[in-house]
Amino acid sequence: MQYLSSQISVLDKMPLKWVLHWQPNPGTTVNSQILNEVSQCVESLNGVKDGRWKATLTLYKPMLKEQSLAAEFPRDFLGISFPDQPNKYYFIIRGQRLVLEADSTIQIIMEKLQSYKSRVTLNFEGVQYLLGDFQLRVGKVVPNNSESLRGIFMEVEYLPISSIEKSRPIMEEFIDIWQEAVSKRSLPGHFMQIEPNFAEYGLSDHYTSQHTAVQYATVMAQIATVQSVQAVRN
Amino acid sequence: MSIKVQNEETQTDQPPTDSGADAPPKQVALAMDRLAQAARLIADIRLGGDRLLEALFMAAQPHQTSKPLHFFTKEDASMQQNLQELRSVGRQLEESGVLNESLLRWRSNCWGLHMPLVCPDGAVVAYAWKRQLAGQAGASAVDRTRLALKAFTDQKRRFFGDGLNGQSSESMSKRHCASGGEEEGEDEEEETLSDCKTLSDILKRLEKHFPNVKVFAYERLDWFRRASSLPNSSIETSVETFKEHGFHNSTKLRPGSQPAVAADRVAMIELLFPSVFRAVVSLHPAGSIEPDAVAFFSPDEGGSYIHARGFSVYHVFRHITEHAAIALHYFLGIRTETALYSLLRWVCSYEDLFSKVCSKCGRLLAMDRKSALLLPPVHRSFRLFSSTKVSSTQPKSSTNYQNLDSFGAYHIDCFSEKV
Numbered sequence: 171m172q173y174l175s176s177q178i179s180v181l182d183k184m185p186l187k188w189v190l191h192w193q194p195n196p197g198t199t200v201n202s203q204i205l206n207e208v209s210q211c212v213e214s215l216n217g218v219k220d221g222r223w224k225a226t227l228t229l230y231k232p233m234l235k236e237q238s239l240a241a242e243f244p245r246d247f248l249g250i251s252f253p254d255q256p257n258k259y260y261f262i263i264r265g266q267r268l269v270l271e272a273d274s275t276i277q278i279i280m281e282k283l284q285s286y287k288s289r290v291t292l293n294f295e296g297v298q299y300l301l302g303d304f305q306l307r308v309g310k311v312v313p314n315n316s317e318s319l320r321g322i323f324m325e326v327e328y329l330p331i332s333s334i335e336k337s338r339p340i341m342e343e344f345i346d347i348w349q350e351a352v353s354k355r356s357l358p359g360h361f362m363q364i365e366p367n368f369a370e371y372g373l374s375d376h377y378t379s380q381h382t383a384v385q386y387a388t389v390m391a392q393i394a395t396v397q398s399v400q401a402v403r404n
Numbered sequence: 405m406s407i408k409v410q411n412e413e414t415q416t417d418q419p420p421t422d423s424g425a426d427a428p429p430k431q432v433a434l435a436m437d438r439l440a441q442a443a444r445l446i447a448d449i450r451l452g453g454d455r456l457l458e459a460l461f462m463a464a465q466p467h468q469t470s471k472p473l474h475f476f477t478k479e480d481a482s483m484q485q486n487l488q489e490l491r492s493v494g495r496q497l498e499e500s501g502v503l504n505e506s507l508l509r510w511r512s513n514c515w516g517l518h519m520p521l522v523c524p525d526g527a528v529v530a531y532a533w534k535r536q537l538a539g540q541a542g543a544s545a546v547d548r549t550r551l552a553l554k555a556f557t558d559q560k561r562r563f564f565g566d567g568l569n570g571q572s573s574e575s576m577s578k579r580h581c582a583s584g585g586e587e588e589g590e591d592e593e594e595e596t597l598s599d600c601k602t603l604s605d606i607l608k609r610l611e612k613h614f615p616n617v618k619v620f621a622y623e624r625l626d627w628f629r630r631a632s633s634l635p636n637s638s639i640e641t642s643v644e645t646f647k648e649h650g651f652h653n654s655t656k657l658r659p660g661s662q663p664a665v666a667a668d669r670v671a672m673i674e675l676l677f678p679s680v681f682r683a684v685v686s687l688h689p690a691g692s693i694e695p696d697a698v699a700f701f702s703p704d705e706g707g708s709y710i711h712a713r714g715f716s717v718y719h720v721f722r723h724i725t726e727h728a729a730i731a732l733h734y735f736l737g738i739r740t741e742t743a744l745y746s747l748l749r750w751v752c753s754y755e756d757l758f759s760k761v762c763s764k765c766g767r768l769l770a771m772d773r774k775s776a777l778l779l780p781p782v783h784r785s786f787r788l789f790s791s792t793k794v795s796s797t798q799p800k801s802s803t804n805y806q807n808l809d810s811f812g813a814y815h816i817d818c819f820s821e822k823v
Contacts, residue, residue, distance in 0.1 A: 183635055183704040216776040302719045302777030330702045330718040331758065333679035339759050340780060343768040347778070 185305075185329045186337040186377045188345070189385040191392050192322035194359035204357050205322050208308055209297065211351050217299035223307050224295040225252050226314075227390055230286040247286070248390065249277070250383050260383035264391060267370045269380050290314075294323055294386070303329050304344060311393055321393035324361060334368070334375050364388055435502050438493050445490040452483040561689065603667055603693055606745045614752045617675055624671040624690065627711065634706030667691065672712065675751055679703055680758065681721065683728075683751045685744075686712035693744045698732055698751065700724040719775065723782040723816065724754065731786040746786075753784050756813070764818035772816045781813035 192208075194200050227250045232243040250260045251274065259277060261270040280286050296309015304326060311321035326344060328337045345363065352361060366388050368374075373381055456479050463472040607619050622630065668691035675683040682703050688696040697712035700721040709715070715722050731750055735743040761768050762781040769778045 185704075215778070216771075302775070302779065304778060330704075330716075330720055331679060332704050336679045336758050339768055344778065347769060 183332040184377050184379065185327050185332050186334050186341060187325055187327040187382055187385070188341055188363055188365070189382070189389050190324045190326070190345075190361040190363045191389045192324075192359055193362040193392075194396065198358040200319055200322055200359070202310070202319060204359065205308070205310055205319075207355050207357055208322065208324070208352065211348075211355065212299050212301070212306055212308060215301055215347070215351060217301045217306060220298045220300045220305075222295070223253060223298045223309065224293055225250060225386065226291060226293055227386060228291045229289045231289040233284050233287050246387075246391070248387050250386055252379060252382065255379050258379065260380060262383055262387040264384075264387050267372075269371045269373070269384050269387075271380055271383075292320065292390070296323070305329055320397060321389075323389055332377055334377055334381075362392070364392065431500060435497065435500050438497050438500075439502065442490060442493045442497065445486050445493065449483065449486045449490065452479055452486060455479045456483065601693070601741070603670055603673075603687075603744075606693060606748065607673075609745070610748050610752065613749065614755065616755060617677055617752055620674040620676070621667075621670045622672045622674065623666065623669045624686075627672040627674075627684075628708060630674075631706070631710040632708050634710060635704045673748070675748065676703065677752075677755045680755055681724075682710075683754075684710065684712045684714075685747065685751070687744070694740060695732060695736075695744045695747050698725070698728045698747060700728060700751075700754070719777050720757075720779055720782060723772075723775075723779060724757075727783050731784075734786055750784065750786050757782075760813045762815045762818050763812035764814055767815075770815040770817065774816070779815065781815050781818070783814040783816060783819040785812045785814075 192200055192204065194204075227248060230247045230249060231245075232240065232247075234240055234243075244263045244265055246262075246264050248262045248264075250262070252258070252260075257274050259272050259274045261272060262268065291314040293312050293314060294309060295312065296307050299306040299308070306327075307323075307325040309323060310319050311323055312319060326341065326348070328340050328344070331337050345361075349361065366384050368381055368384065371380070371384055373384070456476065459472050459476040459479060463476070603621065607621070611617065611619060671687050671690035673685045673687065675685070680703065682701045682705070683698060684701070685695050685698045688694060699710075699712050699714050699716070701710055701714075701716045702718050702721060705716060705718075715725060728751070732743070732747055735746040735750070738746070758780055759768075760781065762770065768780055770781075771777070772779050
């Protein structure tokens with residue numbers, strides 16, 4: 171019986187991915203010049219362009235008859251779709267450390283049920299690069315219906331292995347090399363990586379798209395914080 | 405410049421040997437020497453020609469002293485000398501039958517030898533010994549055909565296993581056992597290299613030193629079936645279940661927990677360090693302990709290209725595979741009987757591939773100049789393995805090999821700088 175059950179559970183092996191966001195220096199904003207410089211940085215590490223990439227993140231708000239009930243619903247209910255997982259849709263509620271992988275048709279169901287409405291949709295779009303066994307994606311965060319740059323993000327993936335624990339030293343050193351390359355350009359800001367505690371979300375050591383979804387939600391929260399701080403300043 | 409063509413009396417060289425005086429091997433050797441000498445003379449003559457031209461050029465410059473004339477005269481003299489020597493060597497070679505095809509001369513007393521032959525296009529056909537095989541340009545058509553047939557048979561045996569030639573594989577494995585037994589001597593108590601004379605011993609010992617490795621052995625065709633179904637973590641889980649429940653699987657060689665079945669048909673060994681790498685070693689002939697190829701792959705890779713002569717899609721493992729080929733030849737060159745154990749142990753030294761920093765620069769990642777890629781230290785020293793047999797007086801805790809820490813890990817550029 172044990173043999174049978176382990177036959178059925180096939181883990182999809184994915185390489186570890188780290189998602190970073192651009193943290194502008196206090197008093198500065200993110201702009202497309204920074205993005206250009208960052209792209210040049212990738213090329214200085216012998217990165218080769220490998221196509222374009224776009225993920226879509228949606229912030230939901232509940233459709234309620236009585237607005238007073240709104241407090242009972244989480245405010246940070248996110249949905250994300252990734253181009254490399256076209257049949258899946260990921261939900262995250264950061265406040266409660268929840269992540270869920272659903273079929274992409276869930277969006278249709280939500281629409282039919284009119285349970286949740288999209289508050290804002292953001293696109294993470296950029297260019298994919300190959301640096302030997304590393305895959306990088308560098309791009310901008312823009313709202314769906316405007317061109318205003320909300321943030322800059324970056325993904326790093328080490329393709330040969332999929333264990334989080336085993337690829338950690340390699341990833342850390344890559345980030346060091348990357349940060350060094352970026353700092354040479356004296357840009358007003360730096361890339362930051364906040365590693366979520368995957369265990370709190372009930373995720374294992376084997377990296378999956380759910381881990382990625384959690385990282386994007388974390389990045390989203392960071393960018394929103396930066397934006398709100400800037401709004402306050404202004 | 406005057407060139408004397410006729411009537412040269414040259415006595416500067418040794419007199420040509422009488423054809424009957426020396427044994428054929430000596431004559432062949434002499435002929436080869438003379439050919440080499442002729443080649444050197446020709447080179448000297450070419451150089452002399454250049455120098456003469458240089459002298460002429462110098463003389464053409466204004467405001468010159470008598471220096472160019474002096475130079476010219478000197479060169480002329482040495483050119484004359486070289487040409488004379490060349491003529492005499494040429495005569496000797498002609499007389500000994502090298503420059504013309506006077507093979508008839510040698511039929512009666514040739515010991516199966518022929519004089520080296522200089523072909524019209526300048527190529528030298530050196531030896532035509534009937535017993536001398538592969539690689540010699542002088543091999544006759546018959547020899548070449550024989551060689552081709554042998555190479556083809558070897559290749560056929562590699563791919564289709566020894567099922568076609570069952571006799572030879574049995575005798576091979578018996579030979580291995582016999583040679584291992586002779587060397588055993590008094591070292592009963594301690595494990596020495598010579599104790600590892602069967603595959604089972606080798607794998608058992610390896611697992612003892614490296615508790616994290618998973619070792620599997622396969623018949624050749626079974627391996628290809630497995631390779632095509634990779635990557636599949638359920639197989640790894642189910643193998644562990646095999647261990648727990650003791651399922652019998654006739655193709656898996658599990659030393660210690662199961663009887664070593666089908667050991668004489670084992671042709672592939674898989675070494676898996678979960679989450680780090682998978683290495684495949686092929687044995688030739690099947691059932692022996694002689695490795696003939698090794699390749700490294702990601703533990704998540706799968707497909708029919710996963711075999712001992714395949715290449716990973718990832719740069720890091722491709723580089724390791726290239727390095728491993730050199731290591732394999734090194735181990736085979738040291739001692740064939742211990743090559744497999746040395747190789748497997750060296751392969752296992754890669755278990756810290758993604759964590760051990762380079763012993764030279766202290767970093768984990770470095771940009772390799774040649775491939776312009778960021779790579780971890782993909783080179784591991786293998787020359788430390790030239791250890792000899794341990795005497796029985798040594799304590800059991802110290803084994804033949806130095807411990808893992810002393811295997812330097814190096815980036816490609818750091819390794820070549822070290823060497």
